[in-house]
Amino acid sequence: DTAVSQTPKYLVTQMGNDKSIKCEQNLGHDTMYWYKQDSKKFLKIMFSYNNKELIINETVPNRFSPKSPDKAHLNLHINSLELGDSAVYFCASSQDVGLAGAEDEQYFGPGTRLTVT
């Protein structure tokens, strides 16, 4: 009954490869997010999707592309991986966006540790 799940949990790959990380939520939420947490444990938001529409896109390289086949899924595809992409990537979801209060609460997945060699 996991609320937000990610696969894989660990991903080790070489520079230049293309990889994807999958995320699924079974909470019926309308908005999903991708975060990057660097080695200093600082969380930075990368993307969010609301009803299959990209509503924000932070200044991340265009090698990163979110893909949402449906409301319950938001996958992260990364092209031409670089050493600096090594980090933990978290997926999250929330009921809605733009509202203050409980509806705006985010639920995070367990994270995917990406190591680029």
Next chain:
Amino acid sequence: KNQVEQSPQSLIILEGKNCTLQCNYTVSPFSNLRWYKQDTGRGPVSLTIMTFSENTKSNGRYTATLDADTKQSSLHITASQLSDSASYICVVSAAAGGGADGLTFGKGTHLIIQP
């Protein structure tokens, strides 16, 4: 520029003791403030979320306070347990941006509880 500053950066206390973590912010206009707990190797988990009109909110042994005038929040942990060892992240939401584009994250306080 919206900023969230947390202190201390790290803290070590003995099991059973109380502690208080601080969060100062410059986010404007203010919508709400959240405290998250992140265990090692896990995703953040929400502890409390407070809006402008709320001064205090409790979740078990965790009590968060908010002073919107001074733009300060604190997270007080009572009778600490070994399982409280984690990073605690303060997140402030700006009213204008709403959702994720209005969120500003602190760098967290790393708390270690020693037996």
